[in-house]
Amino acid sequence: MLKPFDVMLVGVGGQGTILATKILARAARKKGYDIKVSEIKGMAQRGGSVVTQLRLAQEVHSPLVAEGGADVVLAFEKLEALRWLSYLKPEGTIIINNQAINPVPVLTGAAAYPEGVLEYIGGRVHNTKVVKALDIALNCGNPRTANVVLLGVLAKHMPIEREIWEQALEEVVPDRFLEVNKSAFAAGYGI
């Protein structure tokens, strides 16, 4: 019996959540999970807040993660971590990319970007992991692989073996980007 596992990927349009979702889904299928993925497209594409919900179990019915139901919330951006925090299980893990992307109300001065997001979440969630994914991705040779760095961190917290992740990565990522993505994944996994 495979352990049910719910994940939320939250971020901002254009941060590469779609590729991360594809790799994650491939790995879950290889492990033998039934899987459902829910993504909202449309207006959300234009720089809005984006959220992907993945549910893994022997048999999945609803494609939606319940509030308080996510085993892991993987936040590609700090403010989005705060926005979707209520979806995390009390004993769940939140992985936060230490990056701030200002929404338009902040850019125009109509609102302020909240201070102390990491402290607030860290004070409430025992399993808070803050990752400087952009820096790590730069070290690996391509800032665009920050999404795969974060996926590597997530992989460590999921009941799927590393070899399966690596196979999924090879199957999903185009050959010419594979090496840099492999090292990005390894860097995330090693944290």
Add this chain to the structure above:
Amino acid sequence: MKELMSGNMAIARGAYEAGVTVGVGYPGTPSTEVLENFARYPGVYAQWSPNEKVALEVGIGASLGGARVLVTMKHVGVNVAADPLFTLSYTGVNGGLVLLSADDPGMHSSQNEQDNRYYALMSKIPCLEPSDSQEAKDMVARALEISEQFDTPVMLRTTTRVSHSQSMVQTAQRSVPEIKEYQKNPSKFVMTPANARGRRVQVEERMEKLRRYSETCSLNTIHWGEKEVGIITSGISYQYVREAAPRASVLKLGLTNPLPENLIKNFAAQVSRLVVVEELEPFLETQIKALGIKVMGKDILPGIGELNPQIIARALKKAGIPVSERYRDAGPLPVDDAAPETPPRPPVLCAGCPHRATFHVLRKLKLTVTGDIGCYTLGSMPPLSAMDTCVCMGAGVGMAHGMALANPSMQNKAVAVIGDSTFLHSGVTGLMDVVYNGGSATVIIMDNRTTAMTGHQEHPATGRTLMGQPAPEVDLEALARSLGVKRVQVVDPLDIARFEQVVKEETAAHEPSVIIARHPCALLNKERQQPVTVDAELCIGCKLCLKLGCPAISGSGGVVEISAIQCSGCGLCASVCKQGAIKKGGQKDA
């Protein structure tokens, strides 16, 4: 082989496997990917039509010609296609015809939420509702069989969570039936009153046959659990119910029009309490109540927005019905006073979007702007706040004319803005109306050379088809002139000085005018210009550029900053800056 597919991909696959050879539609979230995926299969023909009405009419023709046909649109698209739909119900089909209606409960990307099952009820056609991708695929084939067996169009009704959620799908080989021969049959296909009266009777006979079919067909299934509670449900709600109340008995309706009355009565008789769980309107509930059966439904569940397992569990629990342990204690989460304020992150016009320049000028000139549906609807939001209305595709043109009729002082103040794809969808007749009835509205066609909002689909003025073939381009200038518009100007909105001048001229004119604000969508422009730079010494922090709402510009301190990664180099901010502090890429300091 099993593959992970979205509902939309699965519908495309289902159409391919079932031998659909003609797919037609108009883009609209959440339906768009169906036709895009279908077009990639070998041996099929797929096309975008200028609007949903034309799409359905092409579909009707293809069906009469003998092919199996899939016609796709979002829920509001069915409003546009309703005219042919209601009479197609009378004529019936030759090759099977499936109409996909992708509804959007919760309005993720729509101007309203409407429950299109009522269209099936009102036009007297069968309605199938899948609850996951496998069913979405399988139901296309079933819908085609029903269409041909009962001589009727069939509605396949999805919702956003079915269309855009991914789940595992078992694929199969394709099998293409022979193209059916077309036979001239005026009493069936020429709906004059005399012929229509005959068909009207046949429609009722067909519904009676379908009612009998629904009693035993495998689309409607019972999942027996404990008999204290029975739940009747359909579509995505079925999946939510299985999570929220895993022990309840469930009657899952895959065919929701017409309803299997005896099956429902028998199910109701075997359970102590009966609940109908459905998103949006009490479509099933009202009909079940009309059978004299006592049920709970919208008295405990919301009729607005999407459902989810938590909402259902909360409602069932309140009604004293046992729910899953996982959701038993589901309730509103406690508000934490210490939580930092979370500002919203609304969608915005992209950096470099030409619409931003258009709206900047319209706002500056303090015009009343009747708007339309597309990316440019985002121009209504702060800080641009430059659009006054948004009703439906094409509405802005007629509305600008109407405003001037009501109040002559609006004559030189109200302008309509409409995208190129939307203009071709349903703006042309509105413009014709302005000219014909002696109006003097100014219509700005925001021509970004694509259908941007739904993900860059081709349309009759882009020069390409859905299948990637070159196509003749509609000449928008000539089209406007042919309608009788004498004043037509084409201008690049990013040349804001000239654009402003043109808008002033045309709004002042006492006759209809069309301004084609032409600049390709920023996301289509592969050759990015160099990003602009800010001269910190010249910037006085007036924040005029911030009022453009460009995601590349920020300014919390005294001097604005422009993100070199986000900036597309369009130079709009440089044009707006009165201090000359923003330099276009490659420009040397003076």
